[in-house]
Each structure stands twice: as structure tokens, then as C-alpha cells.
Amino acid sequence: MDLVFKALADPTRRQLLDRLHARNGQTLNDLCEQMEMTRQAVTKHLVLLEAANLLSTVKNGREKAHFLNPVPINEIAERWIGKYERGRLKALSNLKRNLERQEP
Amino acid sequence: MDLVFKALADPTRRQLLDRLHARNGQTLNDLCEQMEMTRQAVTKHLVLLEAANLLSTVKNGREKAHFLNPVPINEIAERWIGKYERGRLKALSNLKRNLERQEP
DNA sequence: TTGACATGCAACCAAATGGTTGCATATTAG
DNA sequence: CTAATATGCAACCATTTGGTTGCATGTCAA
Numbered sequence: 001m002d003l004v005f006k007a008l009a010d011p012t013r014r015q016l017l018d019r020l021h022a023r024n025g026q027t028l029n030d031l032c033e034q035m036e037m038t039r040q041a042v043t044k045h046l047v048l049l050e051a052a053n054l055l056s057t058v059k060n061g062r063e064k065a066h067f068l069n070p071v072p073i074n075e076i077a078e079r080w081i082g083k084y085e086r087g088r089l090k091a092l093s094n095l096k097r098n099l100e101r102q103e104p
Numbered sequence: 105m106d107l108v109f110k111a112l113a114d115p116t117r118r119q120l121l122d123r124l125h126a127r128n129g130q131t132l133n134d135l136c137e138q139m140e141m142t143r144q145a146v147t148k149h150l151v152l153l154e155a156a157n158l159l160s161t162v163k164n165g166r167e168k169a170h171f172l173n174p175v176p177i178n179e180i181a182e183r184w185i186g187k188y189e190r191g192r193l194k195a196l197s198n199l200k201r202n203l204e205r206q207e208p
Numbered sequence: 209t210t211g212a213c214a215t216g217c218a219a220c221c222a223a224a225t226g227g228t229t230g231c232a233t234a235t236t237a238g
Numbered sequence: 239c240t241a242a243t244a245t246g247c248a249a250c251c252a253t254t255t256g257g258t259t260g261c262a263t264g265t266c267a268a
Contacts, residue, residue: 001114009113010226011106021188029244041227043246062235062244070188077185080177114256133214145257147216166214166265209268216263216264233246238239 001079004072007052011036012037013045020068027063105183108176116141117149124159124172131167138206 007013025096028046039099045065049055053072058065111117120135132150135142150170153159157176162169 005109005113005118009109012226014109027244037226038113038228039128040229040247044226058247064245068188073188078183100243116256131214141256142258143215144217144259148256163215168215211266211268213266214264217261219259221256221258223255223257226252228251229249231247231249234244236241236243238241 001075003048003052004076007048007054008073010045010048013049016042016045017054017068018048020066024067025058025065027065029063032064056078105179107156108151108158108180111152111158112177115150117153120146120153121158121172124162128171129162129169131169133167137169139195 012035015035019031020026026038028043031046035042046055046057052058053069055069056067058067068075116139119139123135124130132143132147135150136146146192150159150161154161156171160171160173162171
């Protein structure tokens, strides 16, 4: 879970996920295009994303395809966002009431 | 948006949000209890959370109460998780098909 | 009013992070 | 076979991050 949050914290990695979301199964070289950094830097990001189980790879000859794995993001939605969502209205009203209490 | 992801990336900060979720409006000293770090370290985390708009504070005399703001988390759920969620089943089936293609 | 308490601010430090360069290895095309 | 291509691995570097200590400031209680 912590690895997922850390992986999602970097804009470059979110961009990589976005690009895989747009077209799944891209190779490393594909993903390097339009990235303003070296191939090795992209590789490091992909390694982190894979460690967080946000993507899986399939080696095919000298190429390596990358596939998005939406499960961890779903887990965050379920276990974390949902929890906070349920208390949303209540927390908002509490906040409002407490703020108003300060300004007579 | 990036500030929110970065803020959520640290386990200490998620713990702080959890504790505010359990009991809203706690003071800095409250939040420092059971934290294995100095008050100043906790302060730094709270500053980041506030910069990400994940909590708001109300100063009352010499105390400062902290209130959870669930809006940014909701925005992540809406704009990011939702997008990936919608493609979940499709992506999973694609992944499965591509994996099977590799193992005859 | 004075001492205790709650918080703020700044300098400093070690470790993690995000990037680079250079080279090695494996596969495919000609 | 050989050259080009796709990727892997490791050392190195600057900046950010997460923490510390020390001290300053403001507020409440006795």
C-alpha cells in the first residue's frame, strides 16, 4: 500500500500510467518518447511502478511490453478513499460549525 | 493535485489524517501523542498537509485545532481513480489475453 | 505578574530520490 | 556473421525529504 502511494506521488510516473492507460502494452522505447529524460531514468520509474504492482511486464524477444494493472488503484479507492468519502458530509459540516464558532 | 499525492505518499501523514478522521479538531499536542518523533517533525508534516489543502486549522488562544478537509481526496477519487476504474475490466482482460499469448 | 505551556522559526544533518553517464548483454535484421 | 537495436546494470551526483536541536514568542493560570 505504501509503495503504491509513493509510486503515485511522482508526476512522471503518473504520466507513464496515463500513457499506458491510453495505449496498453507499450515497450520501454515507446514510453521513452516525448519524455524529457534519459531511457535509464524512465526505466527506474517503471521499476518502481512494477514494484508497487501498478504494472506488469512481458518480455518478448529483445522487447519488453508494459501492461497497466488497475488492481492497486482500485484497492486504494476501496480501502482509503471510500473510508474518507463516507465521512465527507459529516466532516464538512463539523468544519463549518467549528469555523463559525470562531467568528462571532 | 501533485501536492495532494505527495502529501499522501508519507505513512506518517496518512496516520495523522487517520487520527483526525477518528477525532476531528485535535490540537498539535494531541496529534504529537504516540508519535515517535519530535513535535517539530509533526509540525512539518501538518504544514505539508495544510499546503495540500487536506486539512485546515483554527487558532484558538495558544492552541491550534486541526480539521480534516476531505475535498481533495474526493477530487482524486473523482478525477483519477474513476478514470482508471472505468477501464478496469477491459484492461484486466487485455492483460490476461496478452499474458496467454506468451505462454502457448 | 510570573512561570508554565503551546506553538513558531531556523539552522543543521543523514538518507532517499531523481537524474545522469558509461558500459555490458542479448536479440534481430541484412 | 555482423551491425544495429532494445534493454540491463552500476557508479556517481544534486536536490529533496524527514528528522533533529536550540531558541523565540505568545497565552493562560496561579
